[in-house]
Amino acid sequence: MSEKYEDLRKELLYRNENGYNVISGEDRTEMEAYAKRYIAFLNAAKTEREAVKEAVRQAQAAGFKPYTTGMALKPGDRIYQTVCGKAINLAVIGKKPLSEGTRISAAHIDNPRLDLKPNPLYEEDQMAFFQTHYYGGIKKYQWTTVPMAIHGVVVKQDGTVVEICVGEKDDDPVFIVTDLLIHLSEAQMKKPLATGVTGENLNVLVGSVPLPEDEGGDSVKLAVLKFLHEQYGIREEDFLSAELIMVPAAKARELGFDRSMIAAFGHDDRSCSFAALDAMLALEGTPEHTAVCCLTDKEEIGSMGISGMQSEAFEYFIERLCAAQGVTLRECFAHSECLSADVTNAHDPTYPEVSDKANNGHINCGVCFAKYTGSRGKSGSSDAPAEFVAKIRRLCNENGVVWQMGELGKVDAGGGGTVAQFMANRNILTLDTGVPVLSMHAPIEVVSKLDCYMTRKAMKVFYEDR
Numbered sequence: 120m121s122e123k124y125e126d127l128r129k130e131l132l133y134r135n136e137n138g139y140n141v142i143s144g145e146d147r148t149e150m151e152a153y154a155k156r157y158i159a160f161l162n163a164a165k166t167e168r169e170a171v172k173e174a175v176r177q178a179q180a181a182g183f184k185p186y187t188t189g190m191a192l193k194p195g196d197r198i199y200q201t202v203c204g205k206a207i208n209l210a211v212i213g214k215k216p217l218s219e220g221t222r223i224s225a226a227h228i229d230n231p232r233l234d235l236k237p238n239p240l241y242e243e244d245q246m247a248f249f250q251t252h253y254y255g256g257i258k259k260y261q262w263t264t265v266p267m268a269i270h271g272v273v274v275k276q277d278g279t280v281v282e283i284c285v286g287e288k289d290d291d292p293v294f295i296v297t298d299l300l301i302h303l304s305e306a307q308m309k310k311p312l313a314t315g316v317t318g319e320n321l322n323v324l325v326g327s328v329p330l331p332e333d334e335g336g337d338s339v340k341l342a343v344l345k346f347l348h349e350q351y352g353i354r355e356e357d358f359l360s361a362e363l364i365m366v367p368a369a370k371a372r373e374l375g376f377d378r379s380m381i382a383a384f385g386h387d388d389r390s391c392s393f394a395a396l397d398a399m400l401a402l403e404g405t406p407e408h409t410a411v412c413c414l415t416d417k418e419e420i421g422s423m424g425i426s427g428m429q430s431e432a433f434e435y436f437i438e439r440l441c442a443a444q445g446v447t448l449r450e451c452f453a454h455s456e457c458l459s460a461d462v463t464n465a466h467d468p469t470y471p472e473v474s475d476k477a478n479n480g481h482i483n484c485g486v487c488f489a490k491y492t493g494s495r496g497k498s499g500s501s502d503a504p505a506e507f508v509a510k511i512r513r514l515c516n517e518n519g520v521v522w523q524m525g526e527l528g529k530v531d532a533g534g535g536g537t538v539a540q541f542m543a544n545r546n547i548l549t550l551d552t553g554v555p556v557l558s559m560h561a562p563i564e565v566v567s568k569l570d571c572y573m574t575r576k577a578m579k580v581f582y583e584d585r
Contacts (some may be wrong), residue, residue, distance in 0.1 A: 135484045138521040138569045139379075146519070150572040153397070154373075154381065157571055160393045161383045166270045166364050167416045167426070167517055168207045170228040170389070174198065174207050174396055174414060181400040183209060186436075192443050195405040200436050205416045206426040208436040210404050211582075213409040217446045220454030221437070223411040223547065224399070224578050225428065225538050226392035226461060227418030230385040231255035231560045233296075233321055233365040235271075240325075242340035247326035249294075249400040251365060252318070255419030256535075256560055259316040263298035265562050267323065271363035273353050281351050293368045294323045323365055367562040379483070379568055386564040388418065390554040390571050391460035398578035409440070410582035418461070418538055428538040434545075452545050456507065458552040458581055459539035460574070462566075463487050463525055465555030472522040473532040478525060480555030485573040487522030488512075489551035492527050493575060494534025501543035503550040511550055511581070518580045521573045525555070552577060 139550065142150070164170035178199050186198040192212050206228070213221075233251040241248055253259065268286025275281065286293045298316070299307050307315050328339035329532040347353050371383035383389075392414050399412040417427035425432060438448045466479045480487035490508055493500030515522045527534050543549040554574050557565040 135481055135523050136521070138481050138485050138573065139483060142569070143520060145520075146572070150568055151239055153572045153575060154568045156397060157390070157393050158371045158373075158381060158383070161381075161385060161389055162509055164228070164389065165230075165268075165366045165385060166232075167228045168272065168318075168362070169270065170414065171201055171204055171207045174209075175201065175584075177396070177400060178209055182504075183400075185208075186439065188439065190443075191472060192440065201431070202416075202426045202432045206432065207412075207414050208433065209313060209396070209399055209407055209412040210436075210440065211410045212440075213406045215408050217339075217409060217437075217441050217444050217451045218454065219408065220451060220456065221409045222406070222582050222584055223413060223455060223457040223542070224395035224460050224581065225413040225415065225542055226395045226459075227416065227422075227428070227538060228386045228392045228414045229255070229416050229419050230366075230387060230389070231257045231419055233267075233323070235269075235358070235361070235363040235365070237264055237359050237361075239363075240340055240343060240353075240355065242337045245327065245329065245339050246324060247339045247343045249325055249365070250319075250320040251321045251323060253321060254364075258312065258561070259318060259321060262321060263296045263316055263560050266293040266295060267365045268368040269294060269363055269365055269554045273351065273357050273360065273361040273363070275353065276360070277356050281353060281357075283363065290369075294325055294365065296321050296323055308455065354399035355516045365557045368562060372492050374565060380565055381568060381571070382563050382565050384563060386554065386556050386566045387462045387559055388460070388553075390462060390556070390566050391552075391574060394554075394571065395458075395460050395578050398575050398582060401579060402582055406583055407585045411437070415538060422538055428541045449546070452547050455547045456581075456584075457539075457542045457549040458511075458578065459542055459549050460552050460578065461537035461539075461553070462483065462553045462556045462559065463489055463492075464527055464559055465557045465566075467557055473528050474528050477528065479528070480523060480525035482555060482557070482567045483569050484523040484555075485570060486515075486525050486577045487525045487553060487555050487570070489525055489527065489553075492534065492536050492539065492551050494527075494536070495531055497541060498534070499536035501539040501549050503539075503543075504548065507548045510550075511577075514580050514584060515577055518576070520577045520580060521569070522577065 166174045183197040196212045236250045239249040273281040334366045367384040374380035374382040415428045422428040463480045491500040491502040
């Protein structure tokens with residue numbers, strides 16, 4: 120092969136580089152330590168409420184204090200505020216006034232899953248089931264025959280909050296959505312994947328033993344209610360003011376002979392929300408600009424509601440900080456910058472037909488930036504200005520962050536959005552940033568340790584930006 124133009128190729132051509140070919144030994148050590156922290160977070164926080172609870176625990180251990188009205192703030196102060204226990208905003212006050220803006224990382228902590236219906240418990244043919252309403256975009260057939268745990272809260276009429284988590288301990292029972300045996304599935308197998316299992320088929324089996332010597336109806340259902348009342352002090356009516364969620368009971372595990380990947384429920388968007396949180400907690404001293412970490416809810420269903428990114432809860436948090444400095448919220452937003460931290464798809468060589476390899480995220484090539492996401496004609500995208508993309512490229516290159524650029528699949532193959540559009544609508548420069556994921560929205564998803572670590576490294580570099 121001719122070497123005549125090799126220097127020119129190195130100078131002019133852009134190629135994705137496998138991060139393992141370029142990272143240092145120090146980075147590898149830090150990556151493994153980070154992966155352990157991330158796996159622990161995955162196992163501790165399978166719902167948005169649990170994620171907030173764990174974030175508060177870690178934040179308090181790192182010196183963060185809950186923000187209260189009238190609190191005097193000075194550079195270096197570390198504060199947080201929760202939203203209905205389902206979202207959280209954290210900040211480290213910077214040296215520069217808020218009139219010069221903030222550095223925001225915004226991620227979501229909700230995941231696709233099965234929510235229990237308001238009145239979920241029923242009995243059919245002497246078996247007790249919970250009816251569910253799936254949350255977010257899922258392939259319904261993937262959620263059958265998967266051992267599940269139940270997580271969540273029941274709020275009784277007097278305001279008492281009862282936390283429930285069953286299925287995670289080794290000696291806990293698990294729950295399951297049944298499926299047809301292959302021997303009797305001829306009609307089902309002829310249906311398209313999208314209709315082979317319907318939403319109303321996603322009923323979770325929870326019991327089968329009737330009360331002894333009971334001749335009344337719904338004896339198995341009553342036995343389940345008796346257990347729940349004895350264990351948690353709840354009645355059937357209490358389901359009406361509950362948030363109970365079915366999630367895979369599996370623990371996060373290292374994947375591959377080389378242990379280079381992590382298989383777990385909830386990488387979308389735990390892999391980015393934890394990166395944003397961990398980088399925030401690791402900030403030393405006082406950053407130049409106020410650093411903000413926004414972990415929000417409801418992204419999977421449009422970011423609606425009081426704990427979603429379209430809520431004014433975020434404005435409320437920042438406005439209170441601005442008021443302490445006599446700065447208007449609009450002035451702060453106009454000079455702020457944001458990395459919208461959400462996952463993207465990783466190119467899967469088993470299904471190459473849906474991705475453009477030259478414009479797709481790849482496993483082990485680092486944090487993936489997306490100038491735009493959306494679907495088809497960029498619908499639902501913020502489309503970051505080129506100048507801001509160039510700045511983030513520079514920050515990463517100057518600080519040893521392995522990165523790549525990608526889109527969410529081929530142009531007309533589908534698509535998806537993030538909270539970026541809602542941050543950009545606030546007049547904040549915003550770029551989509553995240554971890555490439557295999558099997559996204561499945562009960563178990565796959566990510567690379569290297570990509571997770573480089574996302575965290577990018578977040579810290581961004582928070583520290585001058």
